[in-house]
Amino acid sequence: xxxxxxxxxxxxxxxxxxxxxxxxxxxxxxxxxxxxxxxxxxxxxxxxxxxxxxxxxxxxxxxxxxxxxxxxxxxxxxxxxxxxxxxxxxxxxxxxxxxxxxxxxxxxxxxxxxxxxxxxxxxxxxxxxxxxxxxxxxxxxxxxxxxxxxxxxxxxxxxxxxxxxxxx
Amino acid sequence: xxxxxxxxxxxxxxxxxxxxxxxxxxxxxxxxxxxxxxxxxxxxxxxxxxxxxxxxxxxxxxxxxxxxxxxxxxxxxxxxxxxxxxxxxxxxxxxxxxxxxxxxxxxxxxxxxxxxxxxxxxxxxxxxxxxxxxxxxxxxxxxxxxxxxxxxxxxxxxxxxxxxxxxxxxxxxxxxxxxxxxxxxxxxxxxxxxxxxxxxxxxxxxxxxxxxxxxxxxxxxxxxxxxxxxxxxxxxxxxxxxxxxxxxxxxxxxxxxxxxxxxxxxxxxxxxxxxxxxxxxxxxxxxxxxxxxxxxxxxxxxxxx
Ligand SMILES: [Zn+2]
Numbered sequence: 001x002x003x004x005x006x007x008x009x010x011x012x013x014x015x016x017x018x019x020x021x022x023x024x025x026x027x028x029x030x031x032x033x034x035x036x037x038x039x040x041x042x043x044x045x046x047x048x049x050x051x052x053x054x055x056x057x058x059x060x061x062x063x064x065x066x067x068x069x070x071x072x073x074x075x076x077x078x079x080x081x082x083x084x085x086x087x088x089x090x091x092x093x094x095x096x097x098x099x100x101x102x103x104x105x106x107x108x109x110x111x112x113x114x115x116x117x118x119x120x121x122x123x124x125x126x127x128x129x130x131x132x133x134x135x136x137x138x139x140x141x142x143x144x145x146x147x148x149x150x151x152x153x154x155x156x157x158x159x160x161x162x163x164x165x166x167x168x
Numbered sequence: 169x170x171x172x173x174x175x176x177x178x179x180x181x182x183x184x185x186x187x188x189x190x191x192x193x194x195x196x197x198x199x200x201x202x203x204x205x206x207x208x209x210x211x212x213x214x215x216x217x218x219x220x221x222x223x224x225x226x227x228x229x230x231x232x233x234x235x236x237x238x239x240x241x242x243x244x245x246x247x248x249x250x251x252x253x254x255x256x257x258x259x260x261x262x263x264x265x266x267x268x269x270x271x272x273x274x275x276x277x278x279x280x281x282x283x284x285x286x287x288x289x290x291x292x293x294x295x296x297x298x299x300x301x302x303x304x305x306x307x308x309x310x311x312x313x314x315x316x317x318x319x320x321x322x323x324x325x326x327x328x329x330x331x332x333x334x335x336x337x338x339x340x341x342x343x344x345x346x347x348x349x350x351x352x353x354x355x356x357x358x359x360x361x362x363x364x365x366x367x368x369x370x371x372x373x374x375x376x377x378x379x380x381x382x383x384x385x386x387x388x389x390x391x392x393x394x395x396x397x398x399x400x401x402x403x404x405x406x407x408x409x410x411x412x413x414x415x416x417x418x419x420x421x422x423x424x425x426x427x428x429x430x431x432x433x434x435x436x437x438x439x440x441x442x443x444x445x446x447x448x449x450x451x452x453x454x455x456x457x458x459x460x461x462x463x464x465x466x467x468x469x470x471x472x473x
Pocket of ligand 1: 125126127130131132153154155156157158274
């Protein structure tokens with residue numbers, strides 16, 4: 001587990017009543033929980049992380065009640081830990097998501113996802129004349145504005161903004 | 169810069185510009201030296217640009233290099249559907265450096281990443297054309313004796329003009345005051361203005377050409393293309409508003425020079441050509457010396473003064 005970009009908020013968190021109930025229902029022994037995903041982004045998160053292509057046990061819940069967000073999605077992946085750069089990609093579609101790392105039924109890390117400095121492969125370049133839209137080339141962007149989510153294409157140098165962002 | 173590709177003006181520093189311009193001066197004094205006679209230079213023009221290709225080929229030939237390549241993708245294997253990567257990998261077997269022009273933006277960056285030999289970008293779509301930018305800097309420095317503290321006017325299509333964007337960004341290193349003259353539809357984009365603002369430099373925007381002429385050291389003219397306008401009436405309205413005529417230069421400063429990346433259509437009338445302030449044909453000639461300097465630098469060849 002790479003530690004950069006992950007803010008450690010608490011370790012060995014004492015579980016409050018509602019969390020305890022939820023974790024009891026579907027607790028995992030070891031692995032990663034991604035909580036507070038907007039329901040409409042759950043399947044994008046699955047795709048971005050390539051969860052449809054791994055053999056691990058995965059539990060997916062969506063449209064669950066959330067005190068903070070009304071409705072939320074949650075994904076629990078057993079025996080899988082992500083590089084922070086990889087998990088942070090989901091911040092593009094689920095900026096509110098929380099990453100929880102579980103070892104031996106205990107929360108060892110809990111942090112909000114953060115938008116990374118570079119984005120590879122998952123976003124399409126907005127420029128129809130960009131070489132990445134015409135040859136078999138994985139896209140690559142530099143995040144030039146994290147608050148407003150603006151990505152500059154490493155190849156054509158054009159800027160793709162949040163409102164027009166398309167995922168591959 | 170030895171063995172490095174030149175893809176974008178963002179790749180090189182102010183220090184690099186100056187090294188290239190200084191070396192270009194030496195080539196201007198002595199353009200025919202057989203320092204590249206052990207080298208093969210490939211010019212891959214996936215879209216035709218006769219002017220740029222001839223300038224590069226002249227630069228390379230005058231230094232004794234062999235030039236191979238194609239001038240139009242329709243006559244090459246690209247037409248048969250070969251990927252850009254395969255073309256670059258193949259040609260890199262035959263040459264020491266690849267000069268490439270391609271209609272797609274980002275193609276040169278990608279080529280530089282897959283190529284084992286350095287790539288010089290001779291224009292990737294509407295994105296970058298760094299050698300044009302360097303020859304513009306050379307022409308400005310040569311005519312004004314220095315690049316520092318100048319007043320420079322850009323006229324015409326400032327929105328889509330790739331040469332304008334790169335040159336504005338490069339000039340922000342030299343405390344330039346910018347005078348931006350364009351129709352409202354074709355103003356300099358905020359992504360480029362950002363560079364001016366970051367350096368706290370002054371810029372002024374105009375829609376009329378005449379009032380700016382007495383204020384500036386350089387008039388950088390560009391062509392306004394009809395296809396930039398959705399409505400042809402809008403084009404008709406502005407197409408004649410940015411034409412430079414000789415009599416308009418009467419109140420210009422003595423040191424003013426008129427630049428244009430060429431080809432021109434009608435934006436500079438022919439009566440300007442004989443005015444000593446007209447510098448655009450010399451500017452094109454300077455392109456050869458600057459490209460010689462870039463080739464020699466990238467190939468790591470020194471010249472004996
Ligand atoms: Zn792009």
